[in-house]
Amino acid sequence: MLRPEGFLFLQLWPFYHSKHGTHLTEWYPEGFVQFTKTPEEIQREVLDRADDEDHARYMLREFEHLNRITLDDLGAALKASGFDVIRLKLISDPVEVPPEARDAELSALAIAGVVMLARPRP
Numbered sequence: 001m002l003r004p005e006g007f008l009f010l011q012l013w014p015f016y017h018s019k020h021g022t023h024l025t026e027w028y029p030e031g032f033v034q035f036t037k038t039p040e041e042i043q044r045e046v047l048d049r050a051d052d053e054d055h056a057r058y059m060l061r062e063f064e065h066l067n068r069i070t071l072d073d074l075g076a077a078l079k080a081s082g083f084d085v086i087r088l089k090l091i092s093d094p095v096e097v098p099p100e101a102r103d104a105e106l107s108a109l110a111i112a113g114v115v116m117l118a119r120p121r122p
Helices: 039-049 053-066 072-078 106-110
Strands: 008-011 081-093 113-120
Touching: 008 081, 039 053, 072 081, 072 106, 072 113
Parallel strands: none
Antiparallel strands: 008 113, 081 113
16 A cells, blocks of 8 residues: 555566576576577576475476566556656666577666656656
């Protein structure tokens, strides 16, 4: 519940299309595996390399259910819900873009996360 004069604080990291968007960094520290391997290859490799199979299976389930929201999608959802974003800070680092990601939106690849403040539209 948010008071009419209240604020919404939101911090999101990582966005799916960013370097570590799979949340599988412990197996793929190089990142962007969502573009370079199939889901079947990812599952097989994670399970083959796992020290803790239960943890690996949990992380793979999380990976399978990740949303693909982008910063612009998030902004549109906030607007549609009656919020105005009043402050915004991008979380981003330089990245090497793999050839397999060449058709992706550059902003989706480069924006790893966001910190934002929004308030209900008057």
